[in-house]
Amino acid sequence: MDIDVKNLHPLEVKLLRHVSLGEKITAERIVEELGYKVGQCNQAFSWLAAKGCLVETGRSKKVLYELTELGSAQKESGMPVERIFTFLKENGPHTMPEIADALSLEKSDVGSAFGLLSKEGITKLNDERKAEVVKEELPEEVRVQRALLDKTVDALEEASLSDAEKKAIAAMAKKRGAASSPFKLIEREEVVYELTEAGSAAKEGVIKANITGEEFGLLTPEMLSSGSWKNGSFRPFGINAPTSRLIPGRHNAYGNYLQWVKDKLTSLGFEEFDGPLVENEFWNGDALFMPQFHSARDIHDVYYVKDPVHCKEIEEPWLSQVAKTHENGWETGSRGWGYTFDHEFTRRQVLRSQGTVLSAHQLTKAKIPGKYFGVARCFRYDQVDATHGADFYQTEGIVLGEDVNLKNLLGLLKMFAEEIAGAEEVKYVPGYFPFTEPSIEVHIKHPVLGWFELGGSGIFRPEVTKALGIDVPVLAWGLGIDRMALMHLGLNDLRELFTPNIENVRTRRGN
Template sequence: MKRPQTQVAVLQAADAQEDRRIDEVADEADCKPEAATRAAFELEADGLLTVTEETVSHYELTEEGERYVRESLPEQDLYAAATDAGAKEGPVQMGQVIGASGLEGAAVDIALSNYARKAYGEIDSGEITANPDADPGADPEMLALEAVADGRVDDADADALDQLERRGLVDVREETVRSVRLTDDGVTALMEGVEVAETVDQLTPELLTSGEWEDVEFTEYNVEADAEDVRHGKEHILRQTANRVKDTLVGMGFQEMEGPHADAQFWINDCLFMPQDHPARTHWDQFALERPDEIRDLPEDLVERVRSAHREGVGPDGEGYHSPWTEDVARGMDLRGHTTSLSMRYLSGHQVGDLEPPQRYFSVEKVYRNDTLDPTHLLEFFQIEGWVMAEDLSVRDLMGTFTEFYEQFGITDIEFKPHYNPYTEPSFELFGTHPETGEIVEVGNSGIFRDEVLTPLGVECDVMAWGLSLERLLMLMYGFEDIRDVHGTLCDLELLRETEVMH
């Protein structure tokens, strides 16, 4: 029997009594693993070898995971502080416990989101309790972290390992390991003798012109053999959907807005007729900048008109808020909590000059809020901002725009509920039905801007506006139940790789 050289070498390196890994066989056969794999599949097709596969997971601690192994998990620190504060006997103030725990920044949100999940206690209305029966010392996730650190992954709880991967505390690399074993026919072939055949794997001009191609033996190719799994990069599903949203809105006649992520409270809140003592303007809801802590330039005439709207109101029947309003607060720099700051810049003429109706503008940009992490809330997410400036707009125009927009994504069950906003009247929220759970999911907020917003900006016609969540749109399109699966430190990479993009 004659065989190509690589096949002969693989046959001779294989064993009839046990499986041998293909990389070991390749080393002994003095060839590359991919060449040995190809030869093994060709031999399997002829019944001389069997090829088996198994997926092996390799776990490695991330930098954050290594820190927790040295110290402790944030939720363990929170439980210890809550216990010291007497939370086992009854509720105590959460602020007091967080301060005593030493947790800061993102660690606070991590601790809070995992505290209740692990039944360490309950968090409600700013108070926290500690479950007397909880045992943080036996936390399965901490034990799994230690097992990974010590190379004892087989001893770790599988569910805990999955959770650690979701939290970004371990990186998991999966490897497909192939092994080969001689069949009875393979043993017989070796006993009878297998010779190396002179083969070529490429038809060259020289072979054609010389006529030698008639006398050589060409290497056989198995077109059904598995190719190496290459995990190449691809565009994130969130970005793909954002681009699709942009294309849809451009197709509906809208132009795209641009503007800063960090902006003055004046553009973020004051122009929207949100009083300066509104709870949503505190550090509990927004992220303030330390450097720079205020904006340099604001249009003085617009600042005065906005101040007047807040203090005295607009028009003969205007009331205003009669609450404190200072330019110092308006100049404070924050990360924008909504992209309506862009709308204020454009409608005022500050960004691209004065606009004459009709006009349609949109943006699909990131915003930042100091929310508690849960399946529908993140600290940063994408908002689909949009507005239409025209004469005699009505709520029916707004509802019709949403109906047309969401139908482009296969969503036809949008519902509306009246709502209150400081900056729009009338206002309403939008809801859709989750395709997997059947639950009603809020997807956005909208309304027609009040005179107290438009008059200081110098706009003399109607403007209808909205802010929609891109992540919630994905939930309705793909059935995601937790937006943390899509992006962030807990995202599910396998889910993103395997999800088929909808068009």
């Protein structure tokens, strides 16, 4: 395993520099020689062993007496027996409760300590039943205990103790009545390591790179103000170390794609339009010269609004003109559909089922020449599955101009195919839409998706445009960009475009 020595922690660096091949490496030794804490030692061992720099060659069990919290306190401020002895010496005879009060000790602790002292003939109760010191020296046992406390840093190894010390420590650990004892008996395994060849190589690397383990970690404001950063070098960071996960605020990837499409279209001179989700049969179908008996206007193809069932009115003169156009062609040059237009049906409210509705609305307020587009949410009476959504976006638009014609329509489609879809080849075939004549479908060869239908288009029928007050030709187009959006996002299920799953959306990327 190749080791990037820059990634080594200072504890590892210092340890590596300190040891050589063939030596026994133990925690005890490193604590003693490098001043590591036992914990630091163990960290360094496990990191280096994981990197293959150290190998375990053996292990042995050790019994240790570890200083407890109580032990640390007693080491600092004295054992109860010591404190009572000193108190009585300095303050003269006192009763037991007085002693307990003055030294904040439990009565039982005072009792047992006094018992010990009295047994050794150091204290006794006087006639007033007060304790007093009669001998100037503490017993041997207590003095050994004090010495033990004094020499313990973290723990004492049992093997290193004399018999007297063992006895004393046992006595300290044995005080059943006391809340706890100053020493705790623990067993610890000591592992013996040796440097491996890889470890040796790492050591060479560390020395060669002149890494000492004494480098600066964090640059602190204090270092800057004192200038101390000038007195050393900085520990290098491993550039390939794993990073932590960030959760940024982000735009939606599908939304970004739609924005991109909108930006493309505006850059091509199109102005955006929009409209409400609730429409009526008039704009959703009648204005588009779809006869009211058209199969696509069936109850199984459009969502009806429950309440209000009808809108209040349809704007004039559009209503009269469209109605007459359906019936007999009005002034559009058409013979019409030849049926009686239903003025109630036309007010029935539906959820917008096609984006072309917005194009029809726009005709009543369009400029000539003019280019318009919309990305419209539409609703279709379909079973929801991977290729059908209950609601979805359609991208639609119109081009109005005195002289626009079929060849311009083909030009426009070619531009969309190249600019928006990145098509390699474009093919046009005759299509059919109730509101355009002629009608064209554009198929493109996409570098990834292959041949597919990019969209439908045509020149609006005069029955549509004239009835809505427009006397110039109007090119109308719609692009099916869902497929490209899915590819762009690396998805294959339309439902994913509108997923509520936060994690999926957070991690989704566009192309």
